[in-house]
Amino acid sequence: MNREDNKNLILAILLSVLVFVGWTYFYGAPQMERQRQDAEMAQSQQEEAQGQQQNIPVPGEAQMPAPDGSAEPAAPTGALPGVAVEQTREAALAANPRVMIDTASKRGSLNLRGARIDDIVLKDYQENVEDDSDNIVLLSPTGSADPYYAEFGWVGDVPGGLPDSQSLWEADRDQLTPDAPVTLTWENEAGIVFSRVVAIDDNAMFTIEDRVDNQAEDAVTVFPYGLVSRHGEPETIGFFILHEGLIGVLGEEGLQEYSYDNVLDASRITGSVRGTTWADNNGGWLGITDKYWAATIIPDQTTPFQGRFTVDEGGNRPIFQTDVLGQGLTIAPGETGGVTQRLFAGAKEVDVIDGYQDNYGILRFDLLIDWGWFYFITKPMFYALDFFNALVGNFGVAILIVTVLLKILFLPLANKSYASMAKMKAVQPEMMSIRDRYKDDRMKQQQELMELYKREKINPVAGCWPVLIQIPVFFALYKVLFVSIEMRHAPFFGWIQDLAAPDPTSIFNLFGLLPFAVPALLTVGVWPILMGITMFVQMKMNPEPADPIQKAVFTWMPVIFTFLLASFPAGLVIYWAWNNFLSVLQQGFIMRRHGVKIELWDNLRKLITREKPEPDGPKS
Template sequence: MENNRNYFVAILLSVLVLIAWQFFYVSPKIERERQAAEMLQEQQAATQPNATGTDTVTPGTVDGSAPGGETALPGVVAPQAGLSLEDALAQSERIVIDTPSLSGSINLTGARIDDLLLKEYHVDVDPQSPRIQLFSPAQQDNGYFAEVGFITDAASGPAPGPDTVWSAEPGQQLTPDSPVTLTYDNGSGLVFTRTISVDEHYLFQFEDTIANSSEQTASVAGYGRVTRFYRPDTQGIYVLHEGLIGVIGDEGLQEIDYSDVEETPIIPQPKATAGWMGITDKYWAAALVPPQGAGFDTRFAYFTDGRTRYQADFKTDAQAITSGNSATTTTLVFAGAKEVPVIEGYQDQFNILNFDLMIDWGWFYFITKPMFWLIDYLFRLFGNFGVAILATTVIVKLIFFPLANKSYVSMANMKKVQPKLEELKAKHGDDRMALQQGMMELYKKEKINPVAGCWPVLLQIPVFFALYKVLYVTIEMRHAPFFGWIQDLSAPDPTSLFNLFGLLPYDVPSFLMIGVWPLIMGITMFIQMRMNPTPPDPTQAMIFTWMPVVFTFMLATFPAGLVIYWAWNNTLSVLQQGVIMKRQGAKIELWDNLAGMFKRKDKQKT
């Protein structure tokens, strides 16, 4: 009995730690994220672009370090305080980008993609809120861009880099049906011709042809980089990676946090002939795919030489272009939303090594990915992600029905032999060894597995985690509505018991945001636990009583879709357990437990 009491005291202490973590960490973190989102919305509302500027050229300089350890690239441009996006765009000649998914422009200085708006995504669930601005010019505090250029030896003359102003025929516009062509003549016999194309989603293709009309062999290496001049607010939790990322040949997936690269400013990778690299956010990413099959060096870097910035870049091996000949290379640039079918489509179409790992499926991807495909299929069937989650719960229940059925049968049989267990306890008294032997003989005779009742809970844990990952990391769940007040299944229930679900005209602290669905989940969990006899041990009984309350507070900050899943799963479990117990002739303790609670309250009053 003492060991049993200590065990449940340990559980209680663990629960108290979770409550403290919720109160002192999760709730303040959610409040900070809310404030950051409001600030972002205000900023983007003030700088919403029109992406049509084509004014005079004012070449800028960015970055100071070329990939592969070179120092040929120019210095760093300082941000211009208070500079609006429109004014920044007007400082250089540009080619407009217009696709079903993107709008923005290409800066002819550096042929850099530094102005990109995601047409289909807004800052928050309100369709009138600003759209997501992914890339911004380097002159702004939130500068962020992708660039592809070249490096030559001294004898070959200059190569197009960050400060190069490419030539373009006037009136060009980049659309899925109309690529654009840029040219640069270095004056030493090398002419660079660049054709940029884009699809209807988020992939740009840079096809570069270098023609050598000089009398000597030219040595030309390519580079590409994704550079970010600020550190964004991140979720900061272990289930999601945000920061620098890539798949580098045999080294596989590399996930570099912002803090990691700040501690180690240059993180080089072994030479590879396949892979990709970039910077990822929760729902968006920018990535480079170097020419595959040829050797390239990769690094993840953090620079503080005049202006802090984070960078993922590559540098290809130099190729020799003999006199009178030319060479062509193709580099892919992804910049947009991490939509699962789009990402996997690019992986298959262009044979990009493990490009699907841009989405953080986690270690249990073999559960997470099938869970996503099932929910996505049901969504396309029913037209509502919430209904798809309910249907997924039923399917998962059916898959595990045989094992869960055996577990509930064993639990029912355990209830039936309770009188015999009490007789054994009275018979053996304090002889614990004899009591254990008698119990094992009884279990064997009655064909009972005393731990079988744990299986339904244990099976629910990986499914719960997989669903949590799907709801948390996949953009398909972002701003996906259910019914009524749930307009975003990836966000917590926005209602609260403590202002009567919005009837009272005041806001409540984030740790008191106990919405309707968390309450439903808590009630279903309470009913499920009351289906079993109340434990005789006082500590165990206290945990038995308070566990639904604790879980109600804990899950209130989880995505609403996850809470809906848990509540619906509890409901199905109660029905399943009740049917099985009735068939086995075991008593359902629910009504007696509820009546006992009211009797105890009446006794306390008297």
């Protein structure tokens, strides 16, 4: 490998680093700054919104359950005031009457005390790949270890009062299924009847139709709300490419993402638990998301609403909440009025999310899945993998197929790049002669080299393209493997039972033959080693650099990358190894076609016998 090739490779590596730096500078940092500014402006925005709505009640205030766990069981005698008694999940579920929920994808129950949806277990997903692993628990009631629930209702000044978190509703059936909605009713002291029809589909969507039958003597004005509340800060991955926490799309404001720390900081800056407020949003949704699951409130997409991201630190642990408040509804005596809202509670499957966005007209609901800044590359990458997985029944094979198709797509560019590199190797003796002839005149040396490139029709930076082409593909595939639930627990062959997890084998215990566990730092499996070998072979196909430092860097780079990628998802390492193998075949073919010697065997012989490399010269 001549000096120009060395410069090209180093330039390609530097450009890949610049992608990370550029993303952080132009996107990550501005986003953090915008969030900080939003937090500082939150209080004034809230006051302005309140002034516009005059005395309109807001979710979380006195007239509706504040995010303070008002339905938590009272502290026993001698306990600290305001500290909830933690029960087992089973005991908390048994504390109140319930309507059972049963669909193809989930089981759980609806709490008749407060009409909360606070018990959801996902049938199709387990904690790990073991057959006896527990199913994923998404929502849990207050009183349990990790309360997480959704609630709907009304706020306003109504004679006889409104139903709240302690109101006991009556149900017309004891089980909710996709074929059998449940109707809940509650009547206040003034004779106003509140009814709620709860329907569910086979996937993850609840439809909530709230009605108010005004049998009082005067008209009443009520405002619909919906909220998702989570008690305590859950454990998160904390990786910058993935958002976990509060999320929503609020009309023209677009996507809003707040980590749990973001909301806590906003609360401390503004001195308010109310976070950030936007008024009069048309279209959108708010909720709380984990890596693979989410619970989101979806208000009526045709009428304005307010949305908030809040936290209350008044108890022994923070309570995070997202809520929406709809327009006021004035109902005359003897009349009935109502509103329809929805709750998504389940796994973030791409087809399901996209289907809801199309069928219900939910504004940018697909952003519930964190496709990232390179959305335009990441999502098509997923669709391609999902298509071939449907054909062959294996996401790992789909990765191999997509890699081949990408190679074919970029074949003209890669061929041109490799051909240019081959030409540079062919004129290497003349390049060395120019450098020796003008070694004391750098400017003249560069001029002569550029004339040589022009005369031989060589692009000196063409060698960067094979590396640069891989960068966006690598990022997109990494993102798909990291965030899409379809890749979770997706097997390949043999020991790879989860393409989204690292290769579980390790060379340090002979890939499981020795009976001891290897520390995570030293877990270097079969596929990372294969990737390192293919990278090593690809680099050894070219002449070794004369500079000893460059030679050491290029010699150890495959080893460094082997250890570095050992902790990456196995699917990504399989892609890189397969891509390297195809690149070796392609580069070897082009080098032979242009009559350039392939240095692989000579370089290996030198490595084994520890011979010193000969100076670059004419090749026979």
